[in-house]
Structure formats: C-alpha cells, structure tokens
Amino acid sequence: MKQQIWFKKFRWIYLPIHTFGYLVTLLAMLFMVPITMAVYRNSHSVSDALYELFVYTTCTAFWWKWVAEKTSLK
Numbered sequence: 146m147k148q149q150i151w152f153k154k155f156r157w158i159y160l161p162i163h164t165f166g167y168l169v170t171l172l173a174m175l176f177m178v179p180i181t182m183a184v185y186r187n188s189h190s191v192s193d194a195l196y197e198l199f200v201y202t203t204c205t206a207f208w209w210k211w212v213a214e215k216t217s218l219k
Contacts, residue, residue: 151216159213166216173209177201 151166152159161167180201188194 149216150218152213154217159210159217161213163216166213169209169212173205177205 149163149165151161151163151169153162154160161170181198184194184197184201188197
C-alpha cells in the first residue's frame with residue numbers, strides 16, 4: 146500500500162503539500178485560538194500567561210510535528 150505524503154520537509158520545518166496536511170495544520174491553529182483567549186482572559190500577568198500557554202503550545206506543536214514526520218517523505 147502506498148503511503149500518502151501530506152508534508153514535505155524543507156530544511157528543519159515541514160510544509161503541508163496535501164489537503165490533509167493543510168487540514169491538520171489548520172486544526173492545530175484553530176485549537177490554539179480559544180486556548181489563548183481563555184489564558185489571556187484569566188491570567189494575572191504576562192509570565193502567568195506564558196506559563197499556561199507553554200503547556201498547550203508545546204503539546205500541540207509536538208502532536209503536529211509527529212503527524213508531519215509520519216506523513217512526510219523518508
């Protein structure tokens with residue numbers, strides 16, 4: 146069975162080249178919008194907001210990168 150290629154590795158980043166690659170990227174960005182709004186609404190300082198955003202941003206980025214690595218050319 147042929148593997149579908151969703152992302153293309155360009156230097157140290159992954160670029161979406163397939164519809165599903167764009168969809169995964171868009172979903173990751175759309176997931177972060179309400180998270181960011183809620184964190185900024187409930188935070189008391191800049192450092193407080195950064196500490197809370199760090200968890201969601203890194204988890205989302207690692208998930209996105211894992212999908213990009215698994216669906217790119219080897």
